Amino acid sequence: MTNQVLIKSPMQTSIYKQARITRDPRFDGVFFIAVKTTHIFCRSICPANLPHEKNVEYFQHAQQAMNQGYRPCLRCRPDSAPQSYAWKGVETTVNRAMRLLREHNDLTIKDITLKLGISDRYLRQLFAKYLGLSPKQYQVFNKVLFAKKLLHETAMNIENVAHASGFASSRRLQHNFKQITGLTPLQIRKNKVNQNQNLILKLHFRPPFNWHYIQNFLLKRAIDGLETVTADSYSRTFSIDGLKGWFTANYQQGENYLTLEINLPKIEHLSILLSNIERIFDLNADILQIQQQLIKSGIPKDKLIDGIRLPGVWDTFEAGCRAILGQQISVKAAISLLSLLTQTLGDKIADRYYFPTPQAISKSNLEFLKIPKSRKQCLQDFCEYYVTYPNHSPDAWIQIKGIGPWTISYAKMRGMSEPNIWLETDLIIKKQLDRYKIDSTLSSPWRSYLTFQLWSMA
Structure with a gap:
């Protein structure tokens, strides 16, 4: 090799x-x-x-x-470093494969190739060319790194660490861990007393990270009962495969990480949850390169938001609902509608609301929403479509009456965190382009960041 x-x-x-x-x-x-x-x-x-x-x-x-x-070094712990994708926008198949292997550590290589629509042989060729190792090796190494992180930071027992990392048993974890690191899981694990039934973890990022910007953006768009935003924290509920939980992310001033408190009903979902939280806060952004591209496109240095990130939402379905209800009205009015929708049709456990399912919205007449009938119909049609085709690309939403390119692009930018979305028809963007000499093509493949940068300059 x-x-x-x-x-x-x-x-x-x-x-x-x-x-x-x-x-x-x-x-x-x-x-x-x-x-x-x-x-x-x-x-x-x-x-x-x-x-x-x-x-x-x-x-x-x-x-x-x-x-x-x-x-891996036991002092600096490479298992806790932010992720980095060297071929974003260049070799997208490799990038997608790496992401799937990291997010879904329970999937087989065959499962990954089916999701990517390529052959097992071609995936092996790509990994050999760009990484110098096989997909299976990458997957096992990644599982061991994730297990090492959990052993360092949590009080989870070894069996739970194994399942959270994608190993079938603690025996398989111990075998692979010893073979790769030269240590046993118990040699990594320090004596811990779990005083909290919830999971506590750290997610690291590369500075600069503009917490104030992302906190302010999320605060203005927080759905009552579902999201809570304070000066140094963000909390929200979520659902994975129908199982409900919540997390709180705390910003540590002067540190390059967020501290998470997680309530998760099924430990096997941990890697998916962490990956989504990383995406919501855009923790893995190559911010130096992005900022250089924004300046190259014409953003004045004194206007540049140092450490800008793409604030995400939980998934494309929620992003689609936000975009549909936000058409042609203010952010404040849209959030009022989304809060009413959530508190009327979403589940409530204790004092926490959960975003309603496509099924719940599609079956409702939505009479409680004071919006035009055409907007209600669009939302219902969207939810019915999502029930039938939950895995279709948002690009396919164009066939739904009332959904246009802007709505689809917004959902991809916030629900999938695609980095190169350019909302050229957005009214604020048009005004900003008239005011500043901006060449959006020079910011590619980071035009989503240019969109947020121009919004912030309005």
């Missing part, structure tokens, strides 16, 4: 060398440092004594380093 190191040019080597010497958190998860003398690999922020450059090699992904026999 070819050793897929990151050294592609003297300039790039110089950048990574400087980043590791200065322990620059902006490069956390962008690359990993493997030390030949210790056979250990680290994050760019590792506080350990710096090795000589001659003893170092760089990898794009932790799984690549593990494939070459390096063990």
Whole structure:
């Protein structure tokens, strides 16, 4: 297997060398440092004594380093680094496969290829070309890294850690963990007393991260009873496969991570939940590259939102409902409608509301909503379509009367966090383009960020 190191040019080597010497958190998860003398690999922020450059090699992904026999550092913990996708917009199949393998660690490689619509052989060829390892190896390494994170940060028993990580049993976890890291799960696990029945975890991000911007955006659009936004936290309910839970994300001032408190009824859903939370807060954004592209497109440096992110919503269905009810009215009025919809048709457990299902909305006459009849019909038709075709791309919604390109693009931008959505027909965007000399093509593939940047400048 070819050793897929990151050294592609003297300039790039110089950048990574400087980043590791200065322990620059902006490069956390962008690359990993493997030390030949210790056979250990680290994050760019590792506080350990710096090795000589001659003893170092760089990898794009932790799984690549593990494939070459390096063990993850117990001090800086590569398992907790933000994710980084080197081929976003270039090799989308590889990117999608990596995401599916990380989010759905219970799926087989055959399941992944069926979702991608490609053959097993072609997937292996892509992984060999871009990662230097097989899909199966990537999946096992990823499971071990995730298990390591849970062992470090939670008081979950070994059996639950195994199931949350995608292993069939604690025995399979221990076998793979020992083989790859050289340690047993119990050697990682410190004595913990669980004082909270909920799960507590950390999600790291690369700075700059503009919490105030994303907090303010979500606050203005929070659905009463479903979402709660404070100065330093965001809470919401969710449903996965019909099972209901909630999470609270707390921003830690001066730290490059969010602390999560999670109420999750089925531990096997943990990787899906964490991936969605990362998407809602856009924690894995390559923010340095994005900001460079925004400036290149014409955004004045003094207007640039440092650390801008794409604030997401739970899924495309909720994003579609938000977009439909938000057509041609203010944000405040739209949220009032969404809150009424949720509190009328959504389930309530204790004092928490859950967003209504497509089935619940499609069966209602929606008489409690004071909106035009055509808007009600559009929402009902949308929900009926979603009941029948829950996995169709939002692009297919165009056949529903009352749904146009703007609604679809908005749902993809917030419900799927697609980075290159350009709402050129949006009235605010049009006004901003008239005011500033912006060339949107120069911000590609990050035009969604340009959209949010221009909205904020209105």
